[in-house]
Amino acid sequence: MRARGGWRIIRGVQCLAVISMENLTPExxxxxxxYFRALSEPTRLAILNLLREGERNVGELAQLCSCSPANVSRHLSLLSQHGLVRREGRGTAVYYRIADDSVYALCDLVCGNIARRYQRSQPFPGV
Amino acid sequence: MRARGGWRIIRGVQCLAVISMENLTPExxxxxxxYFRALSEPTRLAILNLLREGERNVGELAQLCSCSPANVSRHLSLLSQHGLVRREGRGTAVYYRIADDSVYALCDLVCGNIARRYQRSQPFPGV
DNA sequence: GCATTATTTGCGTGATTGGTTAATTAGTCA
DNA sequence: TGACTAATTAACCAATCACGCAAATAATGC
Incomplete structure (x- = not known):
């Protein structure tokens, strides 16, 4: 992967900014x-949404999104594999938290795209 | 749907993030x-990448990404359904172009997330 | 109309995925 | 150690998906 733009300073923070998808290898x-596939499932989006306010354990998340703990655990495992959430066991419970806030920026960006698209024809469904 | 935030800079990418994913209905x-699912397939990403430089017809895209025209046509149909590309028939050919440049901001943002993730452990595969 | 070229669509197939249930593992406490 | 709770994993099923192939559709020129 070529880093186009490379490292730059944004508001005093050194960031690897403006990486482009061009010229990527197949892998x-x-x-x-x-990464996108990890975000392509409503239940996983709901889980990420629930973690906006802070960490939650598997049982809490299962209850909040009306899923079985086994199901939630698998979704969390996948999200963890892609570095979207971080795992921390405390006692018999396992707490998960967001690993990178930029996920929300991504999701909100997509929300905006969809909303703008619907504004040209019909209102965004379910607003 | 509430409009909040407006234009913001996310890791060097200017984004119109007016909308939040919070409090969305299941639909x-x-x-x-x-939308994320549309971006979760390497061939579709390759097609979007090829359209960076301008419009292309189905045959050209098929040749450039080593796919069958039928396959490319299907991918384009799906991308079109989600408002990612725009269709325009000219003669017997059908040309597609990017409908919204913000897709590239999304993809590049994800590239950055993955690259940062790999920089902590191993080099990004296929650099 | 007929032939040609480009694109789309119908259909079958193998692979992947989300969900459920049950078994297993991990941690705590008596 | 044994009981108990929470989380993970395995096995399985149903649904979805990407792809290849062939048929159908659309647009052009003879």
Whole structure:
């Protein structure tokens, strides 16, 4: 992967900014696709949404999104594999928290795209 | 739907993030998931990448990404359904172009997330 | 109309995925 | 150690998906 723009300073923070998807190898492209795939499931989006306010354990998340603990655990495992959430066992429970806030920026960006798209024809469904 | 935030800079990418994913109905959440699903396939990402430089017809895209025209046509149909590309027939050919440049901001943002993740452990695969 | 080229669509197939249930593992406390 | 709770994993099923192939559709020129 070529870092176009490379490292730059944004508001005093050194960031690896403006990486482009161009000229990626097939393996890297698959990584990007897999990242999007992790976000392509309503239940996983709901879980990420629930973690906005802070950490939660598996049982809490299962109750809040009306899923079985087994199901939630698997979703969390997948999210963890892609670095979206961080795992921390405390006692018999396992707490999960967001690993990178930029996920919300991504989701909100997509929300905006969809909303703008619907504003040209019909209102955004379920607003 | 509440408009909040407006333009913001996320890791060097200017984004119109007016909308938040919070408090979405299940149907709206499914829309967001479907949008991500459209981006969760390497071939579709490759097609979007090829359209960076301008419009292309189905045959050209098929040749450039080593896929069958039928396959490419199907991918384009799906991308079109989600408002990612725009269709325009000219002669017997059908040309597609990017409908919204913000897709690239999304993809590049994800590239950055993955690259940062790998920098902590191993180099990004396929650099 | 007929032939040609480009695109789309119908259908079958193998692979992947989300969900459920049950078994297993991990941690705590008596 | 044994009982108990929470989380993970395995096995399985149903649904979805990407792809290949072939048929159908659309647009152009003879």
């Amino acid at each position: 890297a492209m698959e990584q990007v696709a897999a | 709206a959440m499914e829309q967001v998931a479907a």
